[in-house]
Amino acid sequence: MVTIKLAVLARGRPIYLDSPESFGFVVMGPVTATFTYLLAVFSFGLDGDLGARRSMYPTRMFTRPLTTGALAGLPMLYGIATIFVLWLVTRLFALWPTGSHIPWLWPGLMLASLLAWTQALTWMPYPLPGLRIIVAVLWLGTIDTIAILALHFNARESLMLGILAPQIPLAYLVARFAVARARRGDVPDWRGGFVRLAQVADALSRRREHFRSAARAQAWFEWRRHGRSLPGWVAILLPFELVLLWVAGDSNSLVFTILLAVLLTPPFMATFAAAAVSKSSPDASDSYGVNPFIATRPLTNAELVAAKLKMAVWSTIAAWVLVLIAVALALELSGTAAVVLERWHRFSAVVGGPRAVVLLLLILWGCIASTWTQLVQSMYIGLTGRAALINGSVVLVLGFFVLFGPFAEWIVETRRLGEIWSALPLIFALLVALKMIAAVWIGVRLYEGRLLSDRTLVTGAACWSVAVFALYGVLIWLLDTPHIPHYLLMLVAILSIPLARLSAAPLALAWNRHR
Amino acid sequence: MTAEATRVGEPVIDVTELTRRFDSTTALDSVSLSMPRGAVYGLVGANGAGKTTLIKHILGLLRAESGSVRVFGLDPVADPVGVLSRIGYLSEENDLPGWMRVDELIRFSRAFYPAWDDAYAEELRQSFALEPAAKIKSLSKGQKARMGLLIALAYRPDLLVLDEPSSGLDPIVRRDILGAIIRTIAHEGRTVLFSSHLLEEVEQVADHVTMINKGRIVLSAPLEDIREAHRVDGRVLSLDEIFVAQVGMSAAAASES
Numbered sequence: 001m002v003t004i005k006l007a008v009l010a011r012g013r014p015i016y017l018d019s020p021e022s023f024g025f026v027v028m029g030p031v032t033a034t035f036t037y038l039l040a041v042f043s044f045g046l047d048g049d050l051g052a053r054r055s056m057y058p059t060r061m062f063t064r065p066l067t068t069g070a071l072a073g074l075p076m077l078y079g080i081a082t083i084f085v086l087w088l089v090t091r092l093f094a095l096w097p098t099g100s101h102i103p104w105l106w107p108g109l110m111l112a113s114l115l116a117w118t119q120a121l122t123w124m125p126y127p128l129p130g131l132r133i134i135v136a137v138l139w140l141g142t143i144d145t146i147a148i149l150a151l152h153f154n155a156r157e158s159l160m161l162g163i164l165a166p167q168i169p170l171a172y173l174v175a176r177f178a179v180a181r182a183r184r185g186d187v188p189d190w191r192g193g194f195v196r197l198a199q200v201a202d203a204l205s206r207r208r209e210h211f212r213s214a215a216r217a218q219a220w221f222e223w224r225r226h227g228r229s230l231p232g233w234v235a236i237l238l239p240f241e242l243v244l245l246w247v248a249g250d251s252n253s254l255v256f257t258i259l260l261a262v263l264l265t266p267p268f269m270a271t272f273a274a275a276a277v278s279k280s281s282p283d284a285s286d287s288y289g290v291n292p293f294i295a296t297r298p299l300t301n302a303e304l305v306a307a308k309l310k311m312a313v314w315s316t317i318a319a320w321v322l323v324l325i326a327v328a329l330a331l332e333l334s335g336t337a338a339v340v341l342e343r344w345h346r347f348s349a350v351v352g353g354p355r356a357v358v359l360l361l362l363i364l365w366g367c368i369a370s371t372w373t374q375l376v377q378s379m380y381i382g383l384t385g386r387a388a389l390i391n392g393s394v395v396l397v398l399g400f401f402v403l404f405g406p407f408a409e410w411i412v413e414t415r416r417l418g419e420i421w422s423a424l425p426l427i428f429a430l431l432v433a434l435k436m437i438a439a440v441w442i443g444v445r446l447y448e449g450r451l452l453s454d455r456t457l458v459t460g461a462a463c464w465s466v467a468v469f470a471l472y473g474v475l476i477w478l479l480d481t482p483h484i485p486h487y488l489l490m491l492v493a494i495l496s497i498p499l500a501r502l503s504a505a506p507l508a509l510a511w512n513r514h515r
Numbered sequence: 516m517t518a519e520a521t522r523v524g525e526p527v528i529d530v531t532e533l534t535r536r537f538d539s540t541t542a543l544d545s546v547s548l549s550m551p552r553g554a555v556y557g558l559v560g561a562n563g564a565g566k567t568t569l570i571k572h573i574l575g576l577l578r579a580e581s582g583s584v585r586v587f588g589l590d591p592v593a594d595p596v597g598v599l600s601r602i603g604y605l606s607e608e609n610d611l612p613g614w615m616r617v618d619e620l621i622r623f624s625r626a627f628y629p630a631w632d633d634a635y636a637e638e639l640r641q642s643f644a645l646e647p648a649a650k651i652k653s654l655s656k657g658q659k660a661r662m663g664l665l666i667a668l669a670y671r672p673d674l675l676v677l678d679e680p681s682s683g684l685d686p687i688v689r690r691d692i693l694g695a696i697i698r699t700i701a702h703e704g705r706t707v708l709f710s711s712h713l714l715e716e717v718e719q720v721a722d723h724v725t726m727i728n729k730g731r732i733v734l735s736a737p738l739e740d741i742r743e744a745h746r747v748d749g750r751v752l753s754l755d756e757i758f759v760a761q762v763g764m765s766a767a768a769a770s771e772s
Contacts, residue, residue: 217622217627225614292574
């Protein structure tokens with residue numbers, strides 16, 4: 001951010017960020033990415049399991065000769081100090097909209113409150129698996145909403161300080177209580193209250209018969225370990241979202257905003273579930289290596305990865321069956337189905353019935369595929385078991401978000417959007433070339449390392465090609481316009497179907513399993 | 516797959532000039548070991564001597580940086596299925612999935628080994644007093660060790676690898692483990708690699724002892740030969756005394772060089 005500002009000053013050309021989009025690109029994107037990384041670092045969230053009941057506070061710290069207050073307070077203190085530095089740097093060096101008055105204190109206090117509460121909520125042991133994510137999303141969302149409402153009604157800085165200042169001591173008290181519980185090994189357990197539900201879940205997934213193959217047994221193992229998290233979390237969040245349909249009434253935009261949020265819930269929650277799925281050892285919170293119980297299964301690395309992929313398919317299907325049933329019921333019971341149907345009829349009248357149906361199916365398929373992809377796409381990093389690589393990839397992704405905003409704004413500011421649009425085929429072609437080079441390199445490594453049989457490699461390549469051509473065909477049929485050349489649609493189809501990262505997963509596991 | 520599938524005369528484990536370094540530490544230094552079929556090898560050494568590192572190479576969990584490892588004539592890294600389907604392994608760390616029930620773990624493990632013997636598994640379950648409905652995480656440390664032993668033995672593996680199996684266990688469980696080794700030996704052609712620092716246990720079951728110290732093999736010979744070679748005033752030294760003497764000699768040789 002400092003570099004951008006210095007570059008602007010050196011060139012002596014002012015940049016005006018009067019539109020919210022410009023401000024978002026250049027300032028809020030990078031700040032949010034950095035803030036997210038700091039949240040993960042100071043809450044020890046990079047190593048732990050978000051969905052687990054136990055506290056995410058590292059157990060190795062409990063034996064240190066420090067009071068519980070210090071164990072909770074010191075990371076909070078360092079975190080808050082760092083966040084304030086981040087805010088002050090942003091306040092001093094960011095390219096703020098011209099003429100706007102930027103407060104000095106309360107935005108920093110807001111970020112510090114969010115950090116303190118994130119720490120408190122991640123260090124708390126929970127009575128049910130997955131409850132941490134639900135509580136964190138709801139509570140942090142509430143703080144955000146209060147701040148946004150205060151801004152909306154032009155609240156004075158003193159009022160904002162009054163609202164936010166008590167948050168940090170309150171969060172500290174909760175964090176201290178959480179660390180004290182975790183330190184004495186006190187993990188509450190409400191699963192007894194859900195005995196019947198647990199019995200049903202257990203009965204559904206318990207094996208009374210013998211497995212027909214080792215691969216099926218491993219897929220069942222993965223399902224029991226990770227498969228139920230995503231549908232479970234989606235099932236908990238859905239009622240909070242769908243109840244808003246009763247508030248929305250006849251407001252078209254609100255109904256569709258709610259439906260959009262519901263459709264985005266499974267892929268969004270899948271990003272959390274993916275952290276556990278892509279781990280090579282399901283039970284090891286502090287270690288990335290493969291657990292000897294798994295490592296000594298007489299299965300190839302490809303079969304171990306295939307079990308995870310199958311589990312991800314079942315998990316995605318279960319989550320989406322829940323979403324579709326819940327949405328249909330909620331629309332019907334809330335009386336908002338008419339709003340949706342009326343919009344649907346208008347849409348099909350404009351684009352034609354068959355096209356409308358295909359487009360709807362394509363969107364649905366895109367959402368489902370995106371959920372599955374979110375679950376499995378980080379396996380090629382997580383399964384390597386290399387902490388530096390895993391943490392480095394997080395930094396890289398956040399770094400991308402930091403740079404993307406200013407870059408996008410630069411394109412808009414310098415009126416290069418047209419040039420970029422013209423260069424789009426070349427950019428896509430370069431990306432396709434990169435993807436294919438990576439895929440070939442991975443294919444050769446898989447073949448040389450005998451990680452996949454010749455038959456599997458050929459079958460995989462054939463299936464991928466069929467999927468690409470099928471998508472290409474649908475895109476040509478849907479977007480039948482002379483403005484979009486067919487080769488561009490082909491490039492889009494190639495980029496859309498996962499290949500390189502998925503193929504790299506057995507390589508990553510082999511690198512970890514046979515160190 | 517049975518022990519007969521290994522070619523006659525071919526060693527079950529053949530380690531040649533294996534060296535392994537972790538950063539600046541040499542965990543294994545030019546280790547060579549050849550284990551014939553039907554042998555019971557006791558691998559002894561102090562904590563950190565390199566026993567587990569050697570076993571991990573045999574299981575294919577570590578890749579040979581220098582030298583070679585062959586198990587049943589196969590590279591355990593290149594062919595994990597071919598090797599691991601014939602090995603029964605019990606580790607010192609208890610890494611069984613705590614969320615499974617005893618019967619689920621038995622059914623799950625059964626799927627991986629075509630030679631799984633249901634009757635034998637049931638016999639072991641009953642003799643170890645493992646309740647089918649009990650969750651693994653609710654079992655005591657000794658019961659977990661018995662459970663691990665059950666799933667390592669029930670398919671009558673050609674090679675049984677036990678890495679510090681008795682560590683931290685009470686004498687009754689240790690007796691069960693030793694009994695299992697003896698039963699395994701009773702099946703013709705079965706081979707056992709048994710790592711421990713409890714030398715009196717090794718003395719009870721091993722017919723060949725390999726002592727390892729700071730990543731180097733300091734002594735490897737049949738137990739009887741070792742005993743014969745270590746007599747002081749007509750008294751046969753215990754394995755403990757021999758071990759201390761060998762480690763001392765090894766340290767002296769290292770300081771001289």
